[in-house]
Amino acid sequence: MCGEVTDKDVGCEVVVMGWVQKRRELGKLIFVDLRDRTGLLQVVFKSELDSELHSKALQIRNEYVIAVRGVLQIREDINPNLKTGRWEVIASELRILSEAETPPIHIEDDVDTSEATRLKYRFLDLRRPTMQKNLMLRHKVAKIARDYFDEKGFLEIETPVLIKSTPEGARDYLVPSRVFHGRFFALPQSPQLFKQILMVSGFDRYFQIAKCFRDEDLRADRQPEFTQIDLEMSFVDVPDVLTVCEGFIKRVFGEALGIDVKIPFQRMTYAEAMERFGSDKPDTRFGFELVDVTEIVKDSGFKVFSGAIEKGGSVRAINAKGCGAKFSRKEIDALTEVTKTYGAKGMAWIVVEERNLRSSFTKFLSEDEIQGILNKVQAEPGDLICFVADSNDIVFEALGHLRLEIAEKLNLRDENKTNFLWVTEFPLFEYDDEEKRWVAKHHPFTAPMDEDISLLDSEPGKVRAKAYDIVLNGVELGGGSIRIHNQELQKKIFKLIGLSEQEAQERFGFLLEAFRYGTPPHGGLAFGLDRMVMLMAKCDSIRDVIAFPKVQNSSCLMTGAPDFVDEEQLKELHIQPVEAENEK
RNA sequence: GGCCCGGUAGUUCAGCCGGUUAGAACGCUAGCCUGUCACGCUAGAGGCCGAGGGUUCGAGUCCCUUCCGGGUCGCCA
Numbered sequence: 001m002c003g004e005v006t007d008k009d010v011g012c013e014v015v016v017m018g019w020v021q022k023r024r025e026l027g028k029l030i031f032v033d034l035r036d037r038t039g040l041l042q043v044v045f046k047s048e049l050d051s052e053l054h055s056k057a058l059q060i061r062n063e064y065v066i067a068v069r070g071v072l073q074i075r076e077d078i079n080p081n082l083k084t085g086r087w088e089v090i091a092s093e094l095r096i097l098s099e100a101e102t103p104p105i106h107i108e109d110d111v112d113t114s115e116a117t118r119l120k121y122r123f124l125d126l127r128r129p130t131m132q133k134n135l136m137l138r139h140k141v142a143k144i145a146r147d148y149f150d151e152k153g154f155l156e157i158e159t160p161v162l163i164k165s166t167p168e169g170a171r172d173y174l175v176p177s178r179v180f181h182g183r184f185f186a187l188p189q190s191p192q193l194f195k196q197i198l199m200v201s202g203f204d205r206y207f208q209i210a211k212c213f214r215d216e217d218l219r220a221d222r223q224p225e226f227t228q229i230d231l232e233m234s235f236v237d238v239p240d241v242l243t244v245c246e247g248f249i250k251r252v253f254g255e256a257l258g259i260d261v262k263i264p265f266q267r268m269t270y271a272e273a274m275e276r277f278g279s280d281k282p283d284t285r286f287g288f289e290l291v292d293v294t295e296i297v298k299d300s301g302f303k304v305f306s307g308a309i310e311k312g313g314s315v316r317a318i319n320a321k322g323c324g325a326k327f328s329r330k331e332i333d334a335l336t337e338v339t340k341t342y343g344a345k346g347m348a349w350i351v352v353e354e355r356n357l358r359s360s361f362t363k364f365l366s367e368d369e370i371q372g373i374l375n376k377v378q379a380e381p382g383d384l385i386c387f388v389a390d391s392n393d394i395v396f397e398a399l400g401h402l403r404l405e406i407a408e409k410l411n412l413r414d415e416n417k418t419n420f421l422w423v424t425e426f427p428l429f430e431y432d433d434e435e436k437r438w439v440a441k442h443h444p445f446t447a448p449m450d451e452d453i454s455l456l457d458s459e460p461g462k463v464r465a466k467a468y469d470i471v472l473n474g475v476e477l478g479g480g481s482i483r484i485h486n487q488e489l490q491k492k493i494f495k496l497i498g499l500s501e502q503e504a505q506e507r508f509g510f511l512l513e514a515f516r517y518g519t520p521p522h523g524g525l526a527f528g529l530d531r532m533v534m535l536m537a538k539c540d541s542i543r544d545v546i547a548f549p550k551v552q553n554s555s556c557l558m559t560g561a562p563d564f565v566d567e568e569q570l571k572e573l574h575i576q577p578v579e580a581e582n583e584k
Numbered sequence: 585g586g587c588c589c590g591g592u593a594g595u596u597c598a599g600c601c602g603g604u605u606a607g608a609a610c611g612c613u614a615g616c617c618u619g620u621c622a623c624g625c626u627a628g629a630g631g632c633c634g635a636g637g638g639u640u641c642g643a644g645u646c647c648c649u650u651c652c653g654g655g656u657c658g659c660c661a
Contacts, residue, residue, distance in 0.1 A: 026624085027617040042621070062611090079621055102612060104594055112596050112610090116653045169661040189661080216660045341587090341657065443661045497661095552654070 003039025005087050009072045016041055016089060017067040017097070019127065021107065023060050030057045034068065034089075035107075037132050042075070042088040043068050049090070056094050063100035063107065063124075069093035115543070119557040122548055134545045138533045140256045142209055145229050145529075148251050152244060154205040154231060159194035161187060161211065166507050167499070168444060170214035173224070181574045187213035190526060192443060193511050195232040196483055199522040200514045204234035209529065217552075220541040221475070221531055224554045229478075229532075232524030238466050238482055241523050242267075242422055245470060245478070248527075249420065257536055265420040265470075273423050278316075278400025280426070283474025284419045286412040288403045290396075291317045293387070296372040302364035304348065308389035315389040318399055319377040320406045324351035324358075324384035331409075332384065338405045339388055344398035348387040352379045404474065413473070415538050421471045425449065428465040429496070437498040442467040444493055445511075446481040447523075453489070460496055466523065477532055480525025487515055 002016055018036035025031075028047040033040045047054035060066065070089040079085030105113045107127045118125040125131060146156065165172045165186035172186035188194075190212045198206045210230045218224065229248075233241060246263040253259040266284070273282050276289045294314040297305040305315045320327075327335075336347040351358040352374070362370055377385055388398045407413050428448050429438040438460050440446060448456065452463045466482035484490045490512070494504045504512065530542040543549040550556050570576065 022621080024620050024623055025617085026620060029618040029620075031620050031623090033621075044619085046618075048618075076619060077621085082621075085621085102594070106595070106611075114591090114596085114653070116591095117595075119653090167661095170659080192661095214660065217658085219660085220655075222660070343657095440661055446661090551652095553652090557653090 001038040002034055002036045002041035003084060005041060005072055005084055007074075007086075010074055010087065012072055013069065013092075014072050014089060015067060015069050016043070018065070019100075019107075020060055020062055020064045020066060022062065025058070028054065030054065030060075032057070032060060032066075032068075034066070035127075037136075039083055039129075041084050042079075042082075043070065043091050044088050045091050045094070050092065053091060053094055056096075057091070059096065060094075061100065061102070063103050064096055065098040065100070067095040067097055116551070116557060119543075119549070119551060122558045126547065131544070134533065134537045134539065135547060137256060137537055138529070138545055141252055141529065141533055141536070142229075144252050144255050145207070145209060145248065148248050149205075149207040149231065152205065152247070154207040155203055156208055157198060157203060157206050158208060159188070159191040159198075159210065163188050163194075164507075164510075166193070167503070168440065168497075170216050173213045173215050176573045176575055178573055189214050190228060191230050192445070193508070195230060195524060196445065196522065197511060197514050199232055199234045200517065200519050202234075204520065204522075205231075206233075206524075207231040210526075215554075218550065218554060220543075221534065223530065223542060223546060223549055225550075226542070226546075227529040228526040229529050230524070230526040232522060234520035234522040236482070236521065236523055238424065238468060238523070241480060241482070241525055242468065245525055245527075246420075249470075252532075253418065253536070259418060261418060261420065265422050267422040267424055269425040270423055270427065270464075271425065274396050274400075278396040278398075278403060279474070280423055281469065281471045281474055281476045282400075282421065282423075283404060283407070283413065284421055285414055285417045285473060286407045288318050288320060288406060290399050290403075291319065291377045293317050293373050293376055296376060297365070297369055300365055300369055302348075302361055304346070304361070305387075305389045308391070311391070313389065313391040314395055315387060316395050316399055317373065317377050317385050317387045318403055318406070319379060320384040320386060321380075322382050322384075323406065323410070324353070325382040326410075327384055335386060335402060335405060339386075339398040339402055342398040342401050343394040344388045344390055347398075347402070348389070350374075350379075350385040350387075352381050352383045352385065354381045415473075417473065419473055422468055423471055424468045425464040426467040426469070427461065428452075428463040428467075428493075429460050431461060435498075438496055440493070440497055441465070442479070442481050444497060444499070445483045445490070447484045447489075448493075456492060456496065468525070470525070470527070472532075472535055475531055475535060476528070477535070478525055478527035480523065482521070482523030485515065485519040485521050487512070490515065 002018055016034055018034045021033040021035040021040055023030060023032045030045040032043045034043050045054050045057035068089060068091050070091040072087055073090055074086060075088050103124050104121055105117055105124050107124060109128055109130050162175060162185040165174065165184065170189050172189065174184040174186055177183045177185060191208060191210050195206050208230045210228050211225055212228050213225050215224060246265055250261045250263050253261045270280055273280055278290050292314060293316065294309055297315050298309045300306045308315060332349055339347040348361045349359065350362060379385060386402060388395050427441055428446060430441045432439045442465060447466045449464045449466055455463045468481065469479040470477045484493065530545055533545040534542045537545055539545060548556065548558060555562060
C-alpha cells in the first residue's frame with residue numbers, strides 16, 4: 001500500500017490504488033499524490049515516456065479513485081516532510097476506477113471545516129488521516145481488550161439489545177412491540193442485569209464490548225449511543241476488580257501507545273476527593289487543592305461566611321498560586337461567574353501583594369481571621385485566594401470547577417500526563433430533593449460496605465458503597481461496584497429507595513428470582529470505550545473517535561435520522577402520533 | 585427547558601456608526617509550464633448574507649420570531 005513502500009521495493013513494478021490527494025501539473029510532467037489509509041505516495045506521469053498515458057492523466061481530479069502500475073524509484077529530489085518522500089512510482093499504466101465530484105471539504109488534517117459540514121459529509125471527513133488514525137486506534141483498543149480479558153479467563157458473551165425497561169437511571173430509548181399492542185422494549189443503558197445473571201449462571205468471568213443507549217442530552221463526552229467495555233467477575237471483592245482493570249489499562253496504554261503506566265493506581269476515597277478537589281473525578285495533574293477555612297471564620301462579622309456556616313455549610317478556599325499577579329480584575333470577575341454557574345451566590349477573593357492585600361471583603365474580617373486564613377492557605381505575595389461559602393454541595397461543586405477553570409487558563413492540564421486514579425467508597429445513596437427520597441447513586445444492586453450496613457436504618461446518607469470509579473486526568477473512564485448477592489439486603493435497599501416489593505417484583509422480578517437459586521458474590525466494572533479512545537487520541541470530543549456520531553439534538557446529520565416513517569409502519573405497531581400541543 | 589457563542593461564495597473567514605456594484609484566502613474551471621511536493625503564472629466562474637417578519641428613503645449590518653451547529657447548567661442510577 002501507499003504508506004508501506006520501502007527501499008526493498010525500489011526497481012520493482014508495483015500497483016497502487018487509492019484516492020488522488022493532489023495533482024501537480026507541470027506541462028509535460030504530472031505529479032499525483034495518491035492516498036490510502038496507510039499514507040501518501042507520489043506518482044509521476046511523463047509525457048516523454050507515454051504521451052497517451054500523460055493525456056489520460058490530465059483527466060485526473062482530486063479524490064478520483066485510480067489504480068497505477070509502475071516502477072518504484074528513488075526520487076531526484078527527496079521530500080523530507082513526507083514519510084514516503086524518498087520514493088515515487090513512475091507510472092506505466094493508469095486506470096481511473098471512479099471519478100469524483102469536487103468534495104465540499106478538504107481532505108486534510110488541519111481541520112478548517114465546521115463540525116456540522118464534517119458530519120454531514122462524514123464519508124469524506126473519515127478519509128482524513130487523523131480520523132483514520134483515531135478509528136484504527138479504537139480498533140486496537142478493542143482488540144487488546146479481547147486479548148487481555150480472554151487471557152485472564154473472561155468469556156465474551158452478548159446480551160440482548162431489546163430488553164425490558166427498568167426504573168431508575170437515565171431515560172430509556174423505547175422500541176414498540178408489534179405483537180403486543182401498547183408494549184415496548186427498551187434499549188439497554190448497560191448490560192447490568194444480564195451480566196449479573198450470567199454470574200448466577202456460573203460464567204464467573206464475563207466481558208463484552210457493548211453498545212449502550214441513554215436518551216439524555218448530549219455533551220462533548222456523551223452520546224446517546226456509546227460503547228462500554230463491560231466486565232463482571234464472581235467470587236471477588238473490590239481489590240480483585242481493581243487489579244484486573246489496572247492490568248488492562250497498563251496493557252492498553254503500553255501496547256497501543258507505548259506509554260508505561262505505573263500500577264497500582266493511586267486510590268482515594270470519595271470523601272477525600274471531594275474534600276481536596278471538590279470533585280468525584282479529580283484531575284490530579286495540578287494542585288490548587290481546596291482548603292477548609294470554616295473554623296477560622298465561623299464567628300466572622302462577614303455575614304456571607306458566618307451565615308453559610310450557621311446553615312450547616314462551609315467556607316472553603318483555593319489558593320491560585322501566583323494568579324493574583326497574573327489575573328486582571330476582569331479575569332477575577334470571570335472566575336466569579338464560573339462559580340455562579342454551579343450555584344454559588346458569589347466568590348470572595350484576596351490578592352496577596354508584597355505589602356498589603358487587595359480584596360473584595362477583608363474589611364469585614366478581623367486581623368486574626370485574615371492572618372488565620374493566610375496561614376491556612378499558605379499565602380505568599382502574588383497569590384489569588386478564592387472563597388466560596390455555601391452548603392457543602394455547592395462549595396465543592398463551585399470550587400471543584402473553579403479549580404479546573406484556573407488550571408485551564410494557566411495551561412496546566414498537560415495532555416501528556418496520564419494520572420490514573422481510583423475513587424472508592426462512594427456514598428450508596430443520595431437524596432433526591434424533587435422526589436423527596438433516597439436514590440441509588442450508582443445503581444440499586446450496589447453493595448454497601450460491610451462496616452456501614454448497620455447505618456442503613458439510621459443514616460442512609462452516610463452509608464458507603466463498594467463502588468469505584470476509574471478517573472484519568474479528571475475524566476471518568478469507568479465505574480463499577482460489588483453487587484448485593486444477599487436477598488434480604490437487596491430487599492432492604494429497594495425499600496430504602498422507595499421501591500415497593502410489588503414494584504421490585506414487576507421491574508426486576510427475573511433478577512430477584514435468579515438470586516434465589518444460589519448467587520456467587522460478584523462485582524464488575526464498565527469502561528467508557530469512547531472516552532478512553534478520546535483521551536488516548538488526545539481529542540476534545542468523543543465524536544472524533546466515533547465513526548458516525550450524533551449531534552447535540554441526537555440527530556444524525558449524514559442520514560437525517562430520526563425521521564418520519566410510513567403510516568403503514570405505525571399502523572402495524574398501533575402507534576398514533578399525538579398532535580403537538582400548541583406552545584404559547 | 586435555561587444561559588452563552590456562531591450561521592456571509594464549495595470551504596474558512598472579513599465586512600466599521602445602516603449608505604453605490606458584498607470582499608479575501610483556499611478550492612474550482614480554462615490556458616501556459618519537464619522535478620513539483622503550500623508548484624508557479626494568466627484569465628474566469630461562483631452569493632436567497634440560514635429563514636420569516638419589522639424599523640428605515642435605504643438592512644449582510646438595528647429589532648422581533650424561528651431554524652440550524654457548538655459549549656454549558658439542568659439531566660446523565
